[in-house]
Amino acid sequence: MRFLEKLIAPGGFMPHGSCYLWTPSLIGLHVVSDSLIALSYLSIPVTLLHFTRRRRDFAFTWIFLCFGAFILACGGTHLMEVWTIWVPSYWLAGALKAITAGVSVATAILLIRVMPLALSVPRTQWLLELNRRLSGDVEQHEQAESTLRRLSEDLEERVAERTAALVASNQSLRESEMRYRTLVEHAPEAIVVLDLDSGRFVDLNENAERMFGMGREELLRVGPVEVSPPFQPDGRASSEAAGAQLDKALRHEAPRFEWIHRNAVGKQIPCEISLVRLPLSGRNLVRGSIVDISERKKAEEEIHKLNAELEFRVKERTAQLETANHDLESFTYSVSHDLRAPLRHMDGFSRILIEDYGSQLPPGAKQDLERVRAATLHMGHLVDDLLNLARVGRGALRIVPTDLNELVAETILSLEPETRGRQVDWRVGRLSPAECDPGLMRQVFFNLFSNALKFTRHREKAVIEIGEILDAEKRAIFIRDNGVGFDMKYADKLFQVFQRLHREEEFEGTGVGLAIVSRILQKHGGAIRAESSPQQGATFFFTVKQLLRASPAPAALLGGAA
Amino acid sequence: MNAEEIEILLVEDNSADAELTLHALRKNARINRVHVVSDGEEALNFLFCRGPYQQRTGQPLPRFVLLDLKLPRVDGLSVLRTLKQDRRTRWVPIIVLTSSTEERDLITSYDLGVNSYIQKPVDFDRFRETVDTLALYWLLVNQPPPRQALTQSSEKST
Numbered sequence: 001m002r003f004l005e006k007l008i009a010p011g012g013f014m015p016h017g018s019c020y021l022w023t024p025s026l027i028g029l030h031v032v033s034d035s036l037i038a039l040s041y042l043s044i045p046v047t048l049l050h051f052t053r054r055r056r057d058f059a060f061t062w063i064f065l066c067f068g069a070f071i072l073a074c075g076g077t078h079l080m081e082v083w084t085i086w087v088p089s090y091w092l093a094g095a096l097k098a099i100t101a102g103v104s105v106a107t108a109i110l111l112i113r114v115m116p117l118a119l120s121v122p123r124t125q126w127l128l129e130l131n132r133r134l135s136g137d138v139e140q141h142e143q144a145e146s147t148l149r150r151l152s153e154d155l156e157e158r159v160a161e162r163t164a165a166l167v168a169s170n171q172s173l174r175e176s177e178m179r180y181r182t183l184v185e186h187a188p189e190a191i192v193v194l195d196l197d198s199g200r201f202v203d204l205n206e207n208a209e210r211m212f213g214m215g216r217e218e219l220l221r222v223g224p225v226e227v228s229p230p231f232q233p234d235g236r237a238s239s240e241a242a243g244a245q246l247d248k249a250l251r252h253e254a255p256r257f258e259w260i261h262r263n264a265v266g267k268q269i270p271c272e273i274s275l276v277r278l279p280l281s282g283r284n285l286v287r288g289s290i291v292d293i294s295e296r297k298k299a300e301e302e303i304h305k306l307n308a309e310l311e312f313r314v315k316e317r318t319a320q321l322e323t324a325n326h327d328l329e330s331f332t333y334s335v336s337h338d339l340r341a342p343l344r345h346m347d348g349f350s351r352i353l354i355e356d357y358g359s360q361l362p363p364g365a366k367q368d369l370e371r372v373r374a375a376t377l378h379m380g381h382l383v384d385d386l387l388n389l390a391r392v393g394r395g396a397l398r399i400v401p402t403d404l405n406e407l408v409a410e411t412i413l414s415l416e417p418e419t420r421g422r423q424v425d426w427r428v429g430r431l432s433p434a435e436c437d438p439g440l441m442r443q444v445f446f447n448l449f450s451n452a453l454k455f456t457r458h459r460e461k462a463v464i465e466i467g468e469i470l471d472a473e474k475r476a477i478f479i480r481d482n483g484v485g486f487d488m489k490y491a492d493k494l495f496q497v498f499q500r501l502h503r504e505e506e507f508e509g510t511g512v513g514l515a516i517v518s519r520i521l522q523k524h525g526g527a528i529r530a531e532s533s534p535q536q537g538a539t540f541f542f543t544v545k546q547l548l549r550a551s552p553a554p555a556a557l558l559g560g561a562a
Numbered sequence: 563m564n565a566e567e568i569e570i571l572l573v574e575d576n577s578a579d580a581e582l583t584l585h586a587l588r589k590n591a592r593i594n595r596v597h598v599v600s601d602g603e604e605a606l607n608f609l610f611c612r613g614p615y616q617q618r619t620g621q622p623l624p625r626f627v628l629l630d631l632k633l634p635r636v637d638g639l640s641v642l643r644t645l646k647q648d649r650r651t652r653w654v655p656i657i658v659l660t661s662s663t664e665e666r667d668l669i670t671s672y673d674l675g676v677n678s679y680i681q682k683p684v685d686f687d688r689f690r691e692t693v694d695t696l697a698l699y700w701l702l703v704n705q706p707p708p709r710q711a712l713t714q715s716s717e718k719s720t
Contacts, residue, residue, distance in 0.1 A: 332664075333662065333664055336661060336662045336663065336664055337631075337660070337662050340682070340684055341578075341661055344579070344661070344683075344689065345579070348582040348585075348689065349578070351687065352686075373686075380684030380685070387663075391665070
């Protein structure tokens with residue numbers, strides 16, 4: 001304690017100001033100068049410290065720190081100079097000086113030792129030059145760098161583009177593959193890909209699994225032999241038959257054929273297969289597309305069965321018809337021969353009786369015999385008409401292009417005996433040619449004209465008109481008379497067999513003539529109708545196929561319709 | 563003309579028909595030399611001088627044959643065929659006189675070479691007219707082949 005007191009507290013010394021005799025100007029000079037020095041010395045280490053902090057790369061930091069300590073200490077001695085002007089702590093001042101001396105000596109020694117190193121540090125000028133050259137280099141470097149950067153950017157851009165393209169192409173490839181996968185997976189048929197070298201399936205879709213009743217892995221393992229029976233329906237071994245088709249596929253012939261497959265439970269499946277070689281170099285891959293045609297086969301069988309049945313029924317029916325036809329023919333033949341003979345005898349012997357024994361017969365007997373003859377003749381007409389009707393129904397048509405005008409003229413001529421002694425005005429218009437059976441068509445005209453003549457018998461002058469009109473957009477031939485006509489309410493009876501609208505006593509007839517006409521026209525595909533009112537005459541309209549100039553109807557075709 | 567000479571052979575199985583035909587022939591045309599046979603076999607025997615007709619060899623053939631189609635044993639069409647296919651009889655005019663106008667009968671008859679085909683009318687007056695007409699035609703109007711060609715024989719000439 002005594003030491004510390006002695007160091008700080010003045011002990012018997014006089015303040016340093018006394019030496020200056022307390023001359024204010026001198027004291028002022030010292031105080032200001034020492035203070036400024038001390039301040040400067042204190043500021044320098046701060047600056048140095050700051051420098052070393054900022055330039056950590058600087059090689060000789062510790063020199064600066066030594067300089068800092070040395071200057072700080074010098075600054076301290078100058079502060080002590082100011083302090084001792086008023087307080088005589090010379091011990092303290094001396095101790096500070098001693099510290100400063102130690103620091104200064106150490107710094108000086110260090111500086112000497114460091115000098116060779118410091119000298120090797122490049123001089124500023126050279127550094128500047130170096131810097132200048134460096135900056136040139138840097139510029140070049142920057143230019144190169146910018147070029148590089150540009151190139152790099154370019155490259156990056158291209159890489160990005162390429163990547164995008166690749167991504168896109170990848171995507172589309174994936175999509176495409178997915179699309180094909182979907183096509184294959186969801187195809188209605190079973191699809192398999194067969195490797196002919198290994199004899200195994202290499203791919204297949206779900207339908208194939210379903211069809212064969214096996215899982216994918218199992219199918220890939222067992223191969224195609226397991227899904228066919230040993231033999232096909234034609235007796236060939238499946239392996240041989242399949243081999244032939246696969247060879248065709250390899251030759252790019254794309255064969256399509258029917259095949260029997262067999263599923264896991266041994267059920268046979270009729271299929272239709274089409275094979276196509278897959279375009280893969282180096283591998284013999286064939287794609288098989290397999291359609292289950294069980295339903296089709298069943299339908300085909302059904303159709304065959306139905307057809308056979310139908311054919312059988314047609315045959316049966318034809319035989320029946322033939323029998324019926326034959327019976328009818330025998331019947332009409334018999335009628336033709338046998339029914340007319342007794343009539344002929346009745347008439348013949350009645351006539352002979354009248355001729356040979358007329359004088360011996362009682363009164364009235366001759367008249368009765370005439371009645372027998374009349375009835376016999378009527379019966380004869382009935383038989384003839386019925387035979388005619390049957391013949392129309394039975395016979396085949398012989399259709400030829402026919403000039404109806406000729407037929408009309410011939411028919412009128414043939415009726416001449418019946419018009420003898422009567423006034424008949426035939427008004428004949430021009431008729432177009434027709435496709436018809438001339439014999440039958442003559443019968444039509446004959447029956448209709450006879451009809452017209454019969455029902456105009458009581459007219460002073462019969463007017464019979466024949467012509468052609470358009471009836472309901474169809475060409476129709478009409479025959480109009482000025483006879484007694486008929487009530488339209490009976491029109492539907494007109495063309496029926498044995499239907500008569502007049503009493504026998506009024507107008508003779510069998511009621512078959514118009515039925516025959518109607519029948520003939522029906523056979524020709526035509527029709528007949530009549531219009532009339534009592535005492536107003538009657539008009540018959542009928543249609544018959546018109547001649548087609550370009551193609552006359554084949555007679556055989558129409559004839560076959562009989 | 564010999565009184566024994568048969569002018570007409572009538573082939574008719576129905577006696578009533580035969581009588582009516584004969585009546586018609588006699589009445590107007592005054593033809594009496596008519597021989598009636600009632601079936602096809604007899605007709606052929608008569609014409610070829612066979613069986614009961616052997617004695618007819620050397621006699622002239624009838625001027626014409628009236629042939630019904632519906633006949634027992636050998637029917638009319640068979641008779642027609644035989645007569646028209648045989649050299650000895652093929653020049654004899656054959657007139658089919660029948661009830662039928664069935665088309666197939668007409669066609670077959672003409673196919674076989676029939677000379678005429680007539681349907682017997684029910685009306686006896688018309689029947690008589692018809693018979694008159696045909697008798698007149700074949701006996702008077704038509705020029706027959708030379709007589710020696712129409713002599714009956716039992717041997718088939720070749």
